[in-house]
Amino acid sequence: MRERGKALRAQDIMTRPVVSVGPGFPVGDAVALLAEHAFAALPVVDHDNRVLGLFTETDALAGIRTGDPGLRVRTVMTAPVDPIDLEADLAAIAVRMLADRIRSVPVTDRGELAGIVSRRDLLAPLVRRDDAIASRLRTLLSDYAGHRNHWEVSVAGGAVTIRGTFSDEAERRLVKALALTAEGVVAVELSPSR
Numbered sequence: 001m002r003e004r005g006k007a008l009r010a011q012d013i014m015t016r017p018v019v020s021v022g023p024g025f026p027v028g029d030a031v032a033l034l035a036e037h038a039f040a041a042l043p044v045v046d047h048d049n050r051v052l053g054l055f056t057e058t059d060a061l062a063g064i065r066t067g068d069p070g071l072r073v074r075t076v077m078t079a080p081v082d083p084i085d086l087e088a089d090l091a092a093i094a095v096r097m098l099a100d101r102i103r104s105v106p107v108t109d110r111g112e113l114a115g116i117v118s119r120r121d122l123l124a125p126l127v128r129r130d131d132a133i134a135s136r137l138r139t140l141l142s143d144y145a146g147h148r149n150h151w152e153v154s155v156a157g158g159a160v161t162i163r164g165t166f167s168d169e170a171e172r173r174l175v176k177a178l179a180l181t182a183e184g185v186v187a188v189e190l191s192p193s194r
Helices: 027-037 057-066 090-100 119-126 129-144 169-180
Strands: 041-045 051-056 104-109 112-118 151-156 159-164 187-191
Touching: 027 041, 027 057, 041 112, 051 057, 051 104, 090 104, 090 119, 112 119, 129 151, 129 159, 129 169, 159 169, 169 187
Parallel strands: 159 187
Antiparallel strands: 041 051, 104 112, 151 159
């Protein structure tokens, strides 16, 4: 748990455990991992878990383009890569990602791979949990209502309030059930329009 007011560091937001590959890993299998997990990059590590490079989406496209089914990650990976330390400040990470036009950077602890920070990881602390829940619910309810804006959604501490007009009790139950399916929702209250 971080202390109040203390700046976030790489270790606070990094994704772990990390899916990584070795330099001899088949490109086709690495592409499958990228696609399956929706990763921007996979760290490439040696037998001692030291970062050798990154296998990025761009590298994947280059590998596929060759048409060589025996191609290995080492031949197309981005290297060298300059990992960041666990204590790296988020602002410094963001500046580096923008300046170097990279989407993710490996995080090391005493030289060994410990995690990875992506642009998505950097954005996550900026979005309040309740805001994310409200956004998901607005989309869900909009889809249900045929993209007509029927209801107002507010969230506080995971407790959802949906205000608006409901056609009948069945619709009230359905909207409440839909809201309860959203991740992070702890309670749902339905209220008439103000």
